[in-house]
Amino acid sequence: MRRSACQRCRAKKLKCDGPKPCSHCRKANTECIARTVSIGTTARPLLPAQVRAEASVPQSAVLEEVNSLDLSKTLLAKGSEHYSASAIPGGHTCNETAQQAPPWREQIPFVLPDQAILDSLARQYFISVNWFMHVLDEESFNELSNEHSSTATVPDSRANFSVLLVLVWALGAHYLWTDPSAPYDHQYLANFRLQAFSYVESRWLHLLSHPNLETVQVGILFGSFHLFNGLPNLGFGILGSTIKTAQLIGLHRGFPRTPAYGHDRNTCTKVWWALEIFEKYAAIAFGRPCGIDDSDCDVPDIQVLPDDAGNLRYHWEKCRLYRIVGAFLGRRKDPKGPKSLHDIHLQLRAWFDALPDDLRVKPDVEDSHGLNLRLQQAVALQLAYDNIQIVLHRQAVFTPRSNPSIATNNDTSLDQLVESAMRTASVTNNKAMLPICLSSHASMHIAICLFTAGVVLAGLCLTDRPTYDVNQLLSGLERIITFYQSFPGQHYNLVSQCLEVLSTLQLKCNRSIPSNPSQSELASNTTRADLAESIQIDRMGK
Incomplete structure (x- = not known):
């Protein structure tokens, strides 16, 4: 078999440069589907009548995930994008990742305890949160945390991790505070968690304006905390902005458009799972439509789990559960969804x-x-x-x-x-x-x-x-x-x-x-x- 133009390039009469994915499909952030021709045969050109017949086939009216700035980049020579585009939808400042922020500890408006205490707060976070909502991979988080803590200043592109780090400490302090047997001064824990949560709240708009994977992770954790701890409407609002941020960086396609520092594709997939489950859980709790359209997401499921899947098995099963019920949440006009409540019920029972x-x-x-x-x-x-x-x-x-x-x-x-x-x-x-x-x-x-x-x-x-x-x-x-x-x-x-x-x-x-x-x-x-x-x-x- 030899490769010919992919299906999208052929339909749009673009020059397909291959291999899969071709540059046109990659820029459009769409699946590149190859067309193949058997060796020993020649692709016969379409006759004019056939061309007209193919062109007359109605195309689905679906918005392509390409903005005007993306189109402008394809029109410009590669390497000539040295301009500021932060005010244009889909753009960013070209030298943003090279900026050096002030020492990150100086940006935190309260005194941090010794590193040993901060490490214990992080351990408590993974004990209290990660078994139920897998937003962070403990091993990679600890590596990034150690690297971050040993550095006085960090690039602006990693500033969001500072906020995520403080939130992890805040959640660890909160769940130690709720446990009367915890070997800490509970008044200190109460004060620390309030100061830390206040700092995260003050940085939320900055996170949204500088979106990356850490923005999504903070949104999931901060939104779910408020949903579960007395401010459900605030948590619901944070969740909504987190979903749009995830879509903005392309997380609903399986991997962010821009590289995620210190994170691989599997980590990104698990973060999307956590966001998807949180969104559907909230939709059920509030009795409101779901903000994530399952039909417009390309985040894969894990087909085969290893024998030592451990904690991953629980999150995998929970994701499968909420993907079944996704068809029930706001899909009032989807002809491809389950035809009745009973259909969904049977899928749930089978699960x-x-x-x-x-x-x-x-x-x-x-x-x-x-x-x-x-x-x-x-x-x-x-x-x-x-x-x-x-x-x-x-x-x-x-x-x-x-x-x-x-x-x-x-x-x-x-x-x-x-x-x-x-x-x-x-x-x-x-x-x-x-x-x-x-x-x-x-x-x-x-x-x-x-x-x-x-x-x-x-x-x-x-x-x-x-x-x-x-x-x-x-x-x-x-x-x-x-x-x-x-x-x-x-x-x-x-x-x-x-x-x-x-x-x-x-x-x-x-x-x-x-x-x-x-x-x-x-x-x-x-x-x-x-x-x-x-x-x-x-x-x-x-």
């Missing part, structure tokens, strides 16, 4: 059934296993799955007329609602819940999932559906409320507000149910084994 054994929640776990990282990931993954199933099916049960496109059996959705909500309530007894909720980035993920399940359980109690025993539903609600009342982390407004809402709903449920002393006692004391025996839910999709 859940295929989970490896070490990422499944075990019904009974000894105390000694409470700190097992894999168990924490299994709990977080199950809660994410059930939270998605609840949000997916509750509209079919509670508001079936609000969306006429829903095509599913309400009894099927009701079964899945009860199954997922009761399983979420039962996980409060799992020993892994203590370390997750005490000092972990996933603590408010737990609280949000419990709240979603609790509201649905209360709603089912208040409907006229006699399919399930109300006492069993109340027992699940009671478990969630009890867990909130003794929540390990004591610094979260989200927990107290969720508790207030669910307690009010519980009171309304109790008032609406005929008075029966034994019912109340049963709702408070039913064990998980009793629930498993009394609620027999047929597996869906059979």
